[in-house]
Amino acid sequence: MAVQSIITTPLLVILMSLRSYAFTEPSLHRQQPPSKGGVRAAYWPAWSDFSTSSIDTNYFTHIYYAFVQPAPESFNLEITESYKKWAPKYDGIHNIRPRVTTLLSIGGGGNNATLFSEMASSKQNRASFINSTIHVARKHEFNGLDLDWEWPGDEKDMSNLALLLKEWYKALVVEANTSRKSRLLLTSAVYFNSTISLIGNGPRSYPVRAIRKYLDWASPMCFDYNGAWANETGFNAALYDPNSNISTKYGIGSWIGSGVPAEKLVMGLPLYGRAWELKDPNDHGVGAKAVGPAVDTDGSMDYDEILVFNKDTGAKVVYDEVAVSFYSYSGTTWIGYDDGPSITKKVQFARSMGLKGYFFWAIGKDKDWTISKQASNAWGY
Template identity: 45%
Template sequence: MANLNLMQLLSLALVLTASMNATASATAVKAIYWIDQPLFPASSINTSLFTHVYYAFLAPNATSFKLCVSNSTNITLTNFITTFRSRIPTVTTILSIGGSNATPFSLIFSNITTRATFINSTISVARAYGFDGVDLDWEFPQNSDDTNNLGSLFQEWRIAITADAAITGKPRLVLTAAVYFAVYFSVSDTPWTYPVTSINQNVDWVNVMSYNFHGSWNNDTGAPSGLFNPTRNISVVDGLKSWIGAGVKPEKLVMGMPLYGMTWQLQDPNVNGIGAPVVRPDPGSNGAMAYFQVVDFNKQRNAKVVYDVDTMSVYSYSGSYWIGYDDPITVTAKVGYAQALSLRGYFFWAAGYDTNNWKISTQETKQIDHSEQEYACKSASNSVLDWKWQIKVEL
């Protein structure tokens, strides 16, 4: 396992970012999901850092197939839209439907009649509150029937929102979907693939959830959102490679990044690298910590911070506690990589997990000074840079 110091890993990040055309336009999508919570109201979001803000989540009723909006949710939705309509700069607001909790999407999407009921409800609610778009977060289709129905849904949804725009005279609603890190998925050894043709034709873009590669379900430490993985095809690169290789247009892909880390208690504090045996997920909540909590943990416990070039990730440890996460440097590398691939942009999960001064999110708005770029590149190992660059080219 190769470890780099801060300057060396920053060099890799800068090289990846420098690979894009210097005259290229700014990333089109800089998005973040917001979850309704009292500790971090929507008004706390710094709109200068993002182009799109997602409201997460609404869910359809299991029998009516229409979106459920309670009295309390009605207030939240109204306040959410009011907040962003009064802000400068303005952002595009998107209503996200679903989430990780069980939602009866397989049943709803199984026939054209129930799909139509669902679609009409999403448009009606989005228009009623003033959202600019709708987003589907289905985690996840289970078989080829589900993915075929998903392809039909996207097509019918596109037709419906186009008709709505023609009738109302309003701008067409944006249509997006949150998807698995890879274009393929396997449940009980039954593989399936997302409906690539329908995505290209009908969806504005998909938010690729390039995270949760390693977590509380594992019995060893690992990078939760590593750009690379030298032992398995579970990484940001492998996932994006699968989407592009399957024929999805790069401009239809938005790369996801987590604003949280995964935690473990080491079996042996002296064995503390990636792949070290663990006892259980700890500390944090169910083996997870928001990035601002990771920063506090590192400071309070004087934790050792390690940048790992094999995965292009960062981890820290103190005693028997171990945390894998992303920080401004690794996120910069990822965004540079996404730009080199001409992706549509990036998104974060989720608002409120960054530091108070938006340490990670702010990093992505900075312009890289080319003289600093040249200096940093000279300090890195040529062999490491060549190896990483070759992997990028092979995409």
């Protein structure tokens, strides 16, 4: 995921290639809106300065604790002493009202994809990993497990992912029956599109049948469509893009079209933007030439930081009705991001498609729960 995760430099290859392809948008079969409940989730990064006790759970139903990693060779989850400071058993999140469901997220954008490939490559390795995840989740009082493997590198990895999900789910069922506890949830963050192209060893598609059968839901990461890896400005999470298939509408359509029911999809939303340094401050539209990131090493700016920048610099703020996204510019800095109105429309899109819900990356990046509150209201709360 973003900032310390999600898509890095290899996405440049995707973007440059896909923009040159003709494409046909997958059919979006409109569903009945989901029940009022649904999933209103967010990831809470372990490295965050924002404590779990400060989370306003009026705006969330599920919180993902991110991230832990499997150890090399043993494939058991690596749990350090510092981990105990933020596990649900110790941090008191279960005492907050309204109560939220907690999931332990494994992997993230900074993970070792080769290690995940090795873990999933044999039944013995998968069993070691699965048993460890269940043990850790129960010991530290999580309600579920979330896999964020970025990214399965080829068709063999995708085939092994299917086996992993099948065996993981069956192990969860057996454990629940044995312990006489509610089964742990099993979810997975996935690429925004059901097929990954041009990263690793060629195009490969997710194991849709296994996802449909064994996951409680899949979470397409509908962000990081553009960034400082490409020297031109663009939206971080365009809902629509008439010129390419890099858009949330296209991505969600690909998942539904591949056979994953809408009610098993939880759509990702960003609480951050991407900032470029413009080559020419007088050329400041979408697609303007840039010379690299305006901040940090990847151009990431949290939503609250963007608001400060816009105010302090008197930046020009523009809402793009086609992309359903915002951008602002001042001097040589250009930022593509989401604000309340665009997030509201994206959540309404998720509801209109009958999706199970939405999630944010990540808690601690909002400003006084501004975006979180508007999203929750748009969902129907």
